Amino acid sequence: MINSKLPKIWYGGDYNPDQWEKHVWDEDIRMFKLAGIDLATLNVFGWSKNQPNEETYDFGWLDEMMDKLHAEGIGVCLGTSTAAHPAWMARKYPDVLQVDFYGRQRKFGGRHNSCPNSPTYRKYAPLMAEKLAERYKDHPALLIWHINNEYGGAGNCYCDHCEAAFRVWLQKRYGTLAELNKAWNTGFWGHVFHDWEDIVLPSGISEEWEGENGRTRTNYQGISLDYLRFHSDSLLECYQLEYAAVRKHTPDIPITTNMMGAFKKLDYHKWAKHIDVISWDNYPTIDTPYSYTAMMHDLMRGLKDGQPVMLMEQTPSQQNWQPYNSLKRPGVMRLWSYQAVARGADTVLFFQLRRSVGACEKYHGAVIEHVGHEHTRVFEESAQLGAELQKLGDTLIDATVPAKVAILFDWENWWAVELSSGPTIALEYVNEVHKYYDALYRQGIAVDVVSVETELSNYDLVIAPVMYMVKPGVAQKLEQYVAAGGHFITTFFSGIVNESDIVQLGGYPGELRNLLGIWAEEIDALLPSQTNRMIMTERDENWKEAYECGLLCDLIHSEGAEILAVYGDDFYEGRPALTRNKFGSGTAWYLATSPEAAFLEDWLQQLCAQIGIEPLLPSLPTGIEVVIREKDSNQYLFVMNHNAADVTVDLGKRSGVELITNRSLNKENEVLAGRDVWIIKQAVK
Incomplete structure (x- = not known):
């Protein structure tokens, strides 16, 4: 607590x-x-x-x-x-100052302005934390x-201390230069390293440059990916020093x-x-x-x-x-x-x-x-x-948020997707994840956003948008989940590389190919002005016959998967765009392109209904958000109106006492004022 x-x-x-x-x-x-x-x-x-x-x-x-x-x-x-370190520290111990992307050392100023691998910072920051802990340990x-x-919150550091620490970090990760050279594919452009001291940080004066959309571009994704891991770990070590103190x-x-x-x-x-x-x-x-x-x-x-x-x-x-x-x-x-x-x-x-x-x-x-x-x-x-x-009071303290749907989110995958040298600058990992989340949010279906390490057996549906990087053991974990009766969705540009950003040979989606029952041979990148269409071969009567899609289009072949939609245009007209593969007692879907929002709403609504995942309310007007927290034998239904105007909400069978006003809500149609909220207490059935 x-x-x-x-x-x-x-x-x-x-x-x-x-x-x-x-x-x-x-x-x-x-x-x-x-x-x-x-x-x-x-x-x-x-x-x-x-x-x-x-x-x-x-x-x-x-x-x-x-x-x-x-x-x-x-x-x-x-x-x-x-x-933010003091000015006297920057003057007396300049190693505490960061060096920027282009090799320029900062002067004192701003905040988050300390090098995470500075010996000075790593000495004085935990010392300050310990002085405070000693002084206030018993303060009520x-x-x-x-x-x-x-x-x-500030820029990354590229100083000599960080470069030396990066080499140590790499030795711990790879053990030998042979393993490092393999992981980074250094045979490309003659970058083979024969001495640890030859390795430099990827920056604006070595492997990287500032590209479109504010993104960092790089000649070597493996090097840049490891630097991002190292930088995150360096700051984590600083945190851990203070934590211990x-x-x-x-x-x-x-x-x-x-x-x-x-x-x-x-x-x-x-x-x-x-x-x-x-x-x-x-x-x-x-x-x-x-x-x-x-x-x-x-x-x-x-x-x-x-x-x-x-x-x-x-x-x-x-x-x-x-x-x-x-x-x-x-x-x-x-x-x-x-x-x-x-x-x-x-x-x-x-x-x-x-x-x-x-x-x-x-x-x-x-x-x-x-x-x-x-x-x-x-x-x-x-x-x-x-x-x-x-x-x-303490009514809601420690209450949990139950969910039967999980969306997998992975920082290293995010880094790798957006360090990629192709196929499109328009691919933004978080945006693609949000598209799936938004479709479920609009229907009042609760979602947990979790890591690939999370135990999945508690979820009926797991969604992994743009699972470009498949880490060791993850494909096997997903196969076990689906084989045991789980339902899994992944998308275009998935199963492409391993944790070092090295392509998994044998056809995309690499280690996910057996689970999904498809393979992809090419990936078409559409211009922002271009779209294709998904023609539904299996659809609900309320669905449209076709939905727009764009961004990327995987050209896939079925290896046993059912074809639920095909492309409507271009030279790959009639090729699969959405597939479903029975695997053990469960099912795995592959959506080979980025569809319009209406498709995701229609498809996920139907899919959740088939699986038995129910929305929290029968229907949700635009701008109404619903969530449940559970504690002991009670549920607390939050109904929130993001509209400025009043909205009539169908509570269905969810009657109960509203905790802020003490008012009983028991009608199917209740009026929720603009920008107001209900917290409705109900007994768990």
Whole structure:
């Protein structure tokens, strides 16, 4: 349980009293109490204040604030302050400074500005964490540790320390140069390595360059892929050093670091194994699809097999770093907060509690605005939510989100897909995953977003969009799952390479060929202006006869699989576009192209019905989101209206008591107000 010392949904966020004179502190705490805030995240960027020089540590301000908050019944999420090193450190020990993609060493500035393989950083960051743990290990306000902040939020480092560490990392991974040369296919372009010291980092002055769509392009995918693994591991090692320093003194206090959804640079599945509680920062734009935000919540929840997570950051209203920083409309902050809770969050926290007066985040929204009092729209909405969360108490704490569908998401596969030298620059892994998620979201079907290491037997349907990289043992795992009665879907550009980005010979989709009952000989890349058609040979009476498709089209042959759709155009007209293969007691489908959204909605709706996966409500109007959390013998149905206008919702047989208003909902058609939410308590049948 995240919340054992404060058994309710924690409510609060980042607070930076070190940026303010002391006379402001008491006024802030007064308003925290008015808003129902019971948790403050402190000391995220306090390193330079805590350690003004190499020999001196001064925690006086932090002592005072920890005591003040505790006296008012407010707990603390305590940061280790190591997300930005002090200026004196950069001056005295320049090895702490990163080197950029083009070999230029940074000067002091910004944040996340430390080399993860700097001996100086690896000495002083865990030392700071240990000083804090020694000092506050018995402080009653301390509820959870917050290591660093948003790891990987700056550029990667290409310094000599990183290059030397990369060689050591490679030796551990491959053992011998012969194995490395094989994995990287270094016979190409005469790149065979005969000495570990000959290996350099892939960068803008070696193997890589900046390509279209902001992507990194590379001559050697294997080298670049391993560098991304190495960089993620390097930052993870920094986290682990601080984790160990804190754990030594506070063995019973949970430890987290905040993640960022589908953040490309770090393999969060690997990180999650070393984090007590998953926490993450949610910053959708005003036009982010609601289903995309939902998918990010589900992705974060899936990192530790569905355990509850922390919503560590969101804005009460306005952000400051997006191209267009729109206000959250009335009700939206509350609605999106409940969306997080519905999908597994046991905290609702903000960045930030009081707006800064200067620098780049002075226009980032806060519970306490620049005007400095509680008579603002944002504060009033925050106080309303705080009162509601107080009323809910511990009702939802540790509740789980049941799902019978899993979507496989893999960071290393993502890296490999978008490092690929073909077949199209338009292929974006996360977008393709989201297409499948969105089709299920619109029907009110719950989904877990999980890793390839997850036990699959609990799911009736597993979907792996663009499974380009098939890691060792995964094909066998999928065969066992399907043979035992599972249902599996994968798509175009799957089964192409192994974990080193080396093509699996013998015909695509490589190791998945036996499971899918097909092989592919070519992959056609369509221009953005081009489309093809999928002509259905087997369809429901309500389906269209043909659906548009595009992006990529695999030219496949059936090896026993049934053909459910064929291409309608071009020289491969009549060739299979969708197949179904019986395998043991289960079924595997291959969708050889990227179809329009209408097809995925029609197809997955029918498929789920056939399998016995039911939507949570009989039908969902546009803009209505539904999720269930379960605890003990009760279900809690969240119904959320993302529309500004009222919507009539058919609850079917799901009657119960709405927890916020205590109103009984028992009609098939109930009216849910614009941007409002119901949490309906029901007994599990």
